[in-house]
């Protein structure tokens with residue numbers, strides 16, 4: 001069975017962007033692959049080093065969301081990066097062989113510096129983020145990394161680091177491949193990318209009432225300033241959610257209604273909102289059950305950490321011999 005490694009930074013409650021951007025893809029992968037899903041808390045520190053207080057709670061909250069969506073600890077390893085100290089050792093060794101220009105030219109690095117304006121990210125740790133990510137993947141001899149097309153350059157960088165390592169020290173690591181997944185665009189309420197830090201997110205833990213209130217206010221095509229003005233669905237952020245949630249007949253109905261001003265925006269959004277609420281209901285039900293038994297989530301993490309540590313110890317023994325340490 002091939003191995004998949006993926007993870008998420010524990011930056012708070014998960015939202016629809018996480019659901020469609022990662023979790024909906026992770027759940028079916030558990031059937032065909034040996035999966036490692038990591039709570040990437042050291043990664044969170046690369047940008048949020050000044051406020052680590054909530055990392056512990058955010059990690060537990062995030063894993064509660066993962067389990068509620070359908071990650072299965074019987075089939076997958078769910079572990080917390082910072083509890084497997086071998087990641088730090090491998091990160092150090094990989095950093096020895098990674099040329100600085102490889103990191104400086106990384107497009108995500110420049111983009112993040114722009115996006116997270118207001119945080120001082122001119123740190124050694126932030127520049128080395130992709131090296132830590134490479135360590136996470138190769139620690140478990142990951143064969144595939146599920147990503148959307150915009151994340152593919154990160155995996156390419158891991159492949160380059162692996163090739164360089166194997167060239168110096170022998171064939172220790174497989175070159176991980178990109179498992180390209182279709183990731184639908186999930187705009188936030190204001191039309192920008194959905195993100196907790198933009199305050200434009202619909203959280204998986206929002207109640208049906210909150211979901212309805214938030215999505216009813218979601219930005220639409222500005223051409224529809226008045227009810228009788230026709231609009232263009234492709235220019236409407238809310239319509240991106242219709243594309244994810246609605247049936248072809250519903251899409252057809254709202255598209256025509258929008259272009260002819262036959263329906264109002266609220267009526268149009270209601271068609272999509274009912275699907276969102278229906279999708280979140282079983283997730284919420286499971287979360288409530290986990291919230292009543294928080295020790296269960298801690299147990300899942302403790303068990304996953306043990307399995308991950310075992311594999312990480314094996315890998316590092318091989319690595320130390322290869323490097324001659």
Ligand code: SF4
Pocket residue numbers: 220221224231232233236237238239254257258259263264265266268269
């Ligand atoms: S009618 Fe629907 S698709 Fe058209 S602008 Fe309003 S919400 Fe968007």
